[in-house]
Amino acid sequence: MTNIKKVSELAGVSTATVSRTLKSPEQVTEATRDKVMQAVKQAGYRPNWLASSVKSGKSNSIVVLVPNLTNPFFLRIIGGIEQAAQEKGYSVLLGDTQGDSKRENEYAGMVLSNRADGLIQLDHSFPFAPQDAELADNVPMVSVCERIEGERKYPVIELDNYAASRALAHHLVGYGHQKFAAIVGQISSQIYRERLAGIRSVLQEENLPLPDEMLVGGSYTIEAGIEGVRQLLKQPVRPTAIFCFNDDIAIGAIHEIKKYGLRVPQDISVVGFDNIKVSAFIDPPLTTVDQPAYDMGRRAFEVLSVLMRGESLTRIREILPFQLVERQSSGPVHSS
Amino acid sequence: MTNIKKVSELAGVSTATVSRTLKSPEQVTEATRDKVMQAVKQAGYRPNWLASSVKSGKSNSIVVLVPNLTNPFFLRIIGGIEQAAQEKGYSVLLGDTQGDSKRENEYAGMVLSNRADGLIQLDHSFPFAPQDAELADNVPMVSVCERIEGERKYPVIELDNYAASRALAHHLVGYGHQKFAAIVGQISSQIYRERLAGIRSVLQEENLPLPDEMLVGGSYTIEAGIEGVRQLLKQPVRPTAIFCFNDDIAIGAIHEIKKYGLRVPQDISVVGFDNIKVSAFIDPPLTTVDQPAYDMGRRAFEVLSVLMRGESLTRIREILPFQLVERQSSGPVHSS
DNA sequence: AGCTAGACTGTAATCGATTACATTTAAAAT
DNA sequence: ATTTTAAATGTAATCGATTACAGTCTAGCT
Incomplete structure (x- = not known):
């Protein structure tokens, strides 16, 4: 490994000068700067990042x-x-x-x-x-x-997950939906609570129910979407709109709904959350909330x-x- | 910042002993080990990774x-x-x-x-x-x-991109396709050449053409798939099968084909490459090559x-x- | 010419840990 | 009790760079 010492010897200067040439060239004469730079090139020298970092105490x-x-x-x-x-x-x-x-x-x-x-x-x-x-x-x-x-x-x-969920809910309520379901993500998080609260707040304002058996899921995956739909369609009342807590879930949900011979959105509307790239290109393209x-x-x-x-x-x-x-x-x- | 020196003073031993206690405890008496470990805990000491790394010359x-x-x-x-x-x-x-x-x-x-x-x-x-x-x-x-x-x-x-492409080509040839097209990825790469060569080799064996105007694309994106289909459908002869050089391209292609009112696979078969997760859940689910x-x-x-x-x-x-x-x-x- | 200020450069301390080598200590052997 | 040996610990060098401080040199001034 070529280190600063080798370069300093090659250039016939001290290690301090080499270091200065590289870090603050204005402190060094042009003549020595040239000598040093040439030695640097010749030796193929690269300052050891680890060493500088110990000194500075910062790893960047x-x-x-x-x-x-x-x-x-x-x-x-x-x-x-x-x-x-x-x-x-x-x-x-x-x-x-x-x-x-x-x-x-x-x-x-x-x-x-x-x-x-x-x-x-x-x-x-x-x-x-x-x-x-x-x-x-x-x-x-x-x-x-x-x-x-x-x-x-x-x-x-x-x-503002609360507001975004409200927007989704308003969107669906505006279409006249009354029988809602949700396939949620990881339950223990803030996001879960906020999104659910947002949805609930709108539905309550409209006097629409969101019964517990219509809340399924538990992880942010395609598989959760599939499994969620299976559970929902076992219920006596079929929902007409499903809130999916992210787009992956929605992708799984749509896939599974179609498997049952049902149509999206004619039979069931599905909305997602995140707006991942592929969401615009699935069939049907997904209604969702775009996060920047x-x-x-x-x-x-x-x-x-x-x-x-x-x-x-x-x-x-x-x-x-x-x-x-x-x-x-x-x-x-x-x-x- | 608590360093090894502070710990050594706290424990009443040398820095060497502290270091040994942490790196190779078997070299240290149980009694001193306990002293040191307690000091470590008390000081909330964590060895400075940068420092160890300079010494070892490895950044891990x-x-x-x-x-x-x-x-x-x-x-x-x-x-x-x-x-x-x-x-x-x-x-x-x-x-x-x-x-x-x-x-x-x-x-x-x-x-x-x-x-x-x-x-x-x-x-x-x-x-x-x-x-x-x-x-x-x-x-x-x-x-x-x-x-x-x-x-x-x-x-x-x-x-073995060559073999994989041949497998895809055989698959499509086996279905009786004769009019092929390809939406390729980045052109300057080895992968491009191998995949294309694989497809070409099969088609030549079967005496089937792959004219230059049926090769479009140039990047591994959904957009390339969309644009590719647009170009292909402008041609006088419509292909019945399209090789997409990855799944993203295929997703874009299928999306666009449907927009033209054509059906996949009845009108045009589409195959991809990679087997990304979502490929199994789009409509229709994508035939592709799974890469581990x-x-x-x-x-x-x-x-x-x-x-x-x-x-x-x-x-x-x-x-x-x-x-x-x-x-x-x-x-x-x-x-x- | 002699002196001073300021610009360059060099010496050596430093960062925090590791470890070769030296020293101390304790245990085992005689 | 003394010597031998091994284990435990300490001292100080080391990794590679940075930088405070000291020293040298040149230019400018009187």
């Missing part, structure tokens, strides 16, 4: 905790984070947690051991191990979409960046705008 | 270069890499290159500056900057799916891991098995 990396890498929605968020990070000279360590707390602990621990300077959590859990909780108090941490559990409040970039995933990622990094500089935030909660995207998976209710 | 990280984070197929590969890496104590630095060579250079450079120990390339380009090419000679690098360009041969984990993406990722890391240990490989090319997945997007040709 952040960890991103993802519950599920295969969810395309998260991917767009990560894309935004990555882009923003890259622009500021940070790199992104990917932590696929699979929702497993052991893994979360491990990845979160990276921030405590200087392997990373900050953390972005895409899930709702407090990622540090209980014994690390105290240390974690001063750690720059931000969450996206979900709010992190616990008394300590961390900044969050999110959507990429921007959410960017913003998350920017906020984290402020925390990492040791500054404090004026706002701890940032709410990005959603958009109701009306496509053909929802429509007026048909009397059977 | 790898960079993964992805041309396009939004492609779900890549995601599964990354998932496999991540899993395998995590098991061996490595972490994954994500490099979203967008196919931009400047970004590739930058990310690849991380390996030269000890920020990462190895590199996995999911694209086909040689990621290092020209001036770094010589240095890059000894860098542990592996590619997945695509082969890296240049004289120097790096290990690659791939599919997750395993490919795992395997890529394992191979890289061998290189990073400085050992040499017996085989430089590893070919994983594919599987033809016959679903409902392909079927017998209907005489019009």
Whole structure:
């Protein structure tokens, strides 16, 4: 490995001069600068990043905790984070947690051991191990979409899930639907509560029921959508509209509804949440709520960046705008 | 920041003993071990990862270069890499290159500056900057799916794209198709040439044509599939079967074909490549070639891991098995 | 010519951990 | 009780860069 010492010898200067030539060239005469640069080139020298980092105490990396890498929605968020990070000279360590707390602990621990300077959590859990909780108090941490559990409040970039769900509900109520069902995602999260509350609030205002047996599901997957529809269609009353808590669920649901020989939206309207790319191209194209995933990622990094500089935030909660995207998976209710 | 010195003082021992207690406890008496562990706990001490890494010269990280984070197929590969890496104590630095060579250079450079120990390339380009090419000679690098360009041969984990394409072609020929078209992906890659060659070889054996005007596309996106179909349907002769070079293209193609009022597969059969998750749930479910993406990722890391240990490989090319997945997007040709 | 200010450059401390080598301690052997 | 041996611990060098501080040199001034 060529190190700074070799270069300094080659150029006939001290290591300090080499370092200065590379970090702050204006402090060095042009003559020596040339000598050094030539030696650098000749030796094929690259400063050892690890060494600079020990010295500075900063790793210029952040960890991103993802519950599920295969969810395309998260991917767009990560894309935004990555882009923003890259622009500021940070790199992104990917932590696929699979929702497993052991893994979360491990990845979160990276921030405590200087392997990373900050953390972005895409899930709702407090990622540090209980014994690390105290240390974690001063750690720059931000969450996206979900709010992190616990008394300590961390900044969050999110959507007004309540309002977005209300928008979806109004959309369906406007079409005259009265028999609703929902296939929900992970139950223990804030998002679940907010989205459900949003839907419930509209239905209550309209005096429409959402009985417990019409709430099925439990994970944000295509399979949950399929299984959800199976359960719903076993019920004596068939719903005419189904809220799916994300687009993956909706894709599974539509697929399964068709298998039963029913039509979307003529027999059952289906709406999703997230607006992943493929949602516009399935049959029928999905009515859903567009989340500005990429921007959410960017913003998350920017906020984290402020925390990492040791500054404090004026706002701890940032709410990005959603958009109701009306496509053909929802429509007026048909009397059977 | 609590460092090893503070802990050593707290425990009344030397820093060496603290280090040994944590790294090789068997070298330390139980009594001192207890003292040290208590001090560690009390101080909330975590070894500074950066410092250990400078010493060892290993960062225990790898960079993964992805041309396009939004492609779900890549995601599964990354998932496999991540899993395998995590098991061996490595972490994954994500490099979203967008196919931009400047970004590739930058990310690849991380390996030269000890920020990462190895590199996995999911694209086909040689990621290092020209001036770094010589240095890059000894860098542990592996590619997945695509082969890296240049004289120097790096290990690659791939599919027999030629054989897989032949399987798809045989499948369609077996249904009696005679008028073929293809919507291809990125043209400059090995994969493009192999897949096309595979298709061509079968068609030639059967004396069937694949005229140049029936080759459209140029990128692995849904949009390319849509645009491709538009171009193909402008031609005087309408194809009865379309090879799409990946599933995203196929999804776009099917969507657009339906827009023209044509049916899949009755009017046009469509086949894809990759078998991404959603392909099984679109309408009609897509006939495609399943690539063991997750395993490919795992395997890529394992191979890289061998290189990073400085050992040499017996085989430089590893070919994983594919599987033809016959679903409902392909079927017998209907005489019009 | 002599002196001073300011620009360059070099020396050596530093970051935080690891580890070769030296030293101390305790146990075992005589 | 003394010597031998092994185990435990400490001291200090080391990894590779950065940087405070000190030293040198040149240019400009009187």
